[in-house]
Amino acid sequence: MSRSHEEWKQYAADLKIEGRAFVDGEYREAADGKRFDCVNPASGAKLAEIVHCGEAEVNAAVEAARRAFDSGAWSELAPRQRGAILKRFGALIRGHADELALLETLDAGKPIGDTTTVDVPGAAYCVDWFAEAIDKIGGEVAPVDPKLVGLVTREPVGVVAAIVPWNFPILMASWKFGPALAAGNAVIIKPSEKSPLTAIRLAALAKKAGMPDGVFQVLPGAGDVGRLLALHMDVDCVAFTGSTAVGKLIAGYAAQSNLKRAWLELGGKSPNIILPDCPDLARAARAAAGAIFYNMGEMCTAGSRVLVHKDIKARFLEAFKEAAAGYYPGDPLDPATSMGAIVDDIQYRKVLGYIDKGLSEGAGLIVGGKAAHVDKGLFIEPTAFDCPSDQLTICREEIFGPVLSVITFESLDEAIRIANDTEYGLAAAVWTADLSTAHKVSRRLRAGTVWVNCYDEGGDMNFPFGGYKQSGNGRDKSLHAMEKYTELKSTLIKL
Template identity: 80%
Template sequence: MSRTLQAWQEMAAQLAIEGRAFIKGEYTASADGRTFPCVNPANGQELARISWCGQPEVDTAVACARQAFESGEWSGLAPLARGRILKRFAALIREHADELSLLETLDAGKPISDTQSVDVAGAAYCVEWFAEAIDKIGGEVAPVDPKLVGLVTREAVGVVAAVVPWNFPILMASWKFGPALAAGNAVIVKPSEKSPLTAIRLGALAREAGIPAGIFQVLPGAGDVGRMLAQHMDIDCIAFTGSTGVGKLIAGYAAESNLKRVWLELGGKSPNIVLADCPDIRKAARTAAAAIFYNMGEMCTAGSRVLVQREVKDAFLAAFREAAQGWQPGNPLDPDTSMGAIVDRIQYDKVLGYIEKGLAEGAQLVTGGKAAHTDTGLFIEPTAFDCPRADLSICREEIFGPVLSIITFDTVDEAVAIANDSEYGLAAAVWTSNLTTAHQVSRRLRAGTVWVNCYDEGGDMNFPFGGFKQSGNGRDKSLHALEKYTELKSTLIKLA
């Protein structure tokens, strides 16, 4: 039975929060005792002090991961055996779903209904999906000279560092450690300092599931920990989700060290194109509101640019204003809340700064535009601008907040040109009643995911997730994700 606001508040009051790193199969404080505060953005209250790891913790965790990987205790298990353990891990995530959902909501300001139905449920599903997939894929027998047997096999890459973001802390982490563990690697998770609580808690659950000590470790801290991992000479692969700017740094650190494999899922400024023959303008407007206001707009795939054809602009704006009213921010612990708090003061000030910049550049407010509940926490109204040009800062730069830019176009070619005129290429959408137009526009859009007459659909694990251009490289989700955490080996055996 779903909990009420009061029930969640009572549970939160009794919650014991772990803030230490998880190294060698146990929780441990940093050697120098450094900590940083974990603050609830909805009310400003400190939740816990979190260990701030440094070079000693990084070196210890990497050495432990290396030893655990080389021992074969995990990598040497039959895929079916690894899968059974990972299924227990997924089951434990589900068993502790209320606790993990609460940690995520308190930590990141996300609505409790979302952390339950999407974040935690999705993380368990991800781990379980890869657990079930790993014993069902194989290598190749290459067609070679009859005097040879040629095998192409995949082997675990080794020690994997996963540096994950603050907007979907447990879900994005699972997209990394799920396939990496399934493939037989040792994994070190570095959660964002803005939302580290669920990753830390997962350490104990992984150990309880039977994952050996050193195979799953968690190192909280600031950006310096991510830098140390990217520069470390004994890490074989680093997977990062976050901003394009930091992704470039990660790639540089890897190049300067040991040329470790680097996989990057980065920013986006995703276009949502509404053509004049859109089958349902009201539905398109409701979907556009959800595409930018869900998770407070703190999504790399957020539909942050709506491109609407001039003939239907007025109807779209009217329907959008109405839809936006359903996304007013409120207490994240209230199951009826659709939009929670901005993750921290830095992001809050950044988003408000972009709203001011939009007004200064001549954009007209369609809705919102102000902070909300300023007496309690970091809340911002759902905001949208009618933009006179496509080159405004709010139209080109990733805001990562509940701020939409609406751009008017006249022809399909113009819409595609505006959509592709971006350094990013993560996601896109097009609304049309014409099947030919849907196919043609989808092919022309430079994006890793394109939706037609919907947005952000396809939450199952079968679709690869990632982007073109400066939205990154590699793919999360699907069997393709396993490729990131394995190396190909060719073995040729000469027959007598």
């Protein structure tokens, strides 16, 4: 049953928030007693004090994870049994959906209308999907000499550290722990210090679902916790979603230590190409607005560059302005709000700095361009620039906020050159009425996901998610994600 604005505010006022780390089956304080404040970016109000983990907690969690993994209590469970526990976990996420959605909204500034319909249901769906996949994946019997039996099997990699971002805290975490747990690993989640609340709450639900102690642990804290996990000699795999700069550090730590598997889902500067034969310009404009203003633009796949043909640019911009008017910041606890708050003051100032940079480098303001004053929160208007060159700073660097660069092109080859002229390669889109053009452009775009006549469609778990170039390696979602958390083994038996 949906709640009203007032009902969500009352629920928030009554909510009890857990702020401790979850290690070896129980919530606990840090050995040194350190804590940090968790602040609501929409109001500036302190939500809770969160345990700031350190080396003692990292070592304790890794030791517990190793012990749990080596015991076989999870890794050697029959696939159907492991799947049943994960299904219970998914059901518990659904059963606590309003609580988790509220935690996400208060913590990260996301609209409650999004966390209740996208983030939390998406996390439960991810857990269910991998639970159902566990007993559907087999190995191989290799064709060898008749005197041998050759088996090719996959085994869990061991202890997995999942370092997850602040923009989709519960959803991105599920994309890591879902396949990692399904494969039989013990998982340690390090949530962002900007949004730790849902991960902390999930730990109790995982235990209630029946996961053995040490299999699902949560270590809140700053970047030093992620560094310690990535450097730890007894962590077998680190999976990270976040900025390319930090991803490079994580890869370096993995190499410096035990050469643990390092899977990185990093930044993007995704192009959204509007060709002159676009079949529905109004729909393309609405999709372009959603691609950059949904979730306050805090998305690695944000369609932050619209490449529009000069012949249709004027009509497109007119339609885009109309679509952008549907996004305006408001109280995230109001179900009618379409844009929430920027996650914290650091990101807020960073985004406003990019807006100033766009203006100083000669970009023309189409919409927005300044802070939006809603209570005491960190809100920014949906902003778009008409850029005279694709070399402007706002066209090159990932902003991670509601700031769009519109770039004009004259030929298809020019559009593809501009689209691919980036260090990233996460996502892209093309709008055309011609099927052959759609296929040809899709093949030429250097991106892990390409949408045709849509943007950011397909929340289905069957599609692998990840990027080319400095957008990272490996893939989240789909059966390909489970491969990341397993080792491939060849066994040869002489008859």
